Amino acid sequence: MAVLEIKKYPEKILREQSEPVKEFNPELQKLIDDMIETMYSAPGIGLAANQVGVSKQILVIDVSSQDEQCPLIVLINPKIVHATGEIAIEEGCLSVPDYTTVLKRKEEVKVSGLDRHGKPVEIESTGFLARALQHEIDHLNGILLVDRIGRLKKELFRKRYKIVEK
Ligand code: NI
Numbered sequence: 046m047a048v049l050e051i052k053k054y055p056e057k058i059l060r061e062q063s064e065p066v067k068e069f070n071p072e073l074q075k076l077i078d079d080m081i082e083t084m085y086s087a088p089g090i091g092l093a094a095n096q097v098g099v100s101k102q103i104l105v106i107d108v109s110s111q112d113e114q115c116p117l118i119v120l121i122n123p124k125i126v127h128a129t130g131e132i133a134i135e136e137g138c139l140s141v142p143d144y145t146t147v148l149k150r151k152e153e154v155k156v157s158g159l160d161r162h163g164k165p166v167e168i169e170s171t172g173f174l175a176r177a178l179q180h181e182i183d184h185l186n187g188i189l190l191v192d193r194i195g196r197l198k199k200e201l202f203r204k205r206y207k208i209v210e211k
Pocket of ligand 1: 137138139140180184
């Protein structure tokens with residue numbers, strides 16, 4: 046296993062739509078293991094493949110530090126199939142270092158996808174897991190938390206990062 050370099054805002058790959066995984070080969074298994082090691086070493090509670098430079102729909106999540114009953118999750122080609130409620134929580138991202146913001150997201154989400162061997166899975170989630178799933182699925186669709194904040198917050202963010210975006 047290896048710790049991979051985490052891509053940081055404003056690298057372009059973070060804004061690209063990731064491709065679905067079609068082959069569940071040893072290469073994929075190695076990438077997943079490396080992503081898990083990279084997430085733990087950061088340390089973080091979730092990581093999407095494009096954050097390590099691979100534009101494929103793979104995410105890993107471990108929120109056991111916040112919710113100890115929750116196991117490590119590996120999800121391929123995930124889709125949110127149902128979402129209800131709304132809750133505002135402070136959120137950060139490994140690709141946007143030293144920045145956190147309070148963000149409104151759905152309170153409960155149901156996600157369908159595949160496990161690391163291609164077997165269909167469905168996850169019903171609330172709390173930290175629901176939050177992490179929405180954040181990582183956003184990554185796979187090229188969306189960062191700074192794309193979900195209001196105009197004023199965004200101006201402050203840009204000033205802080207000294208970056209002018211179109
Ligand atoms: Ni993130």
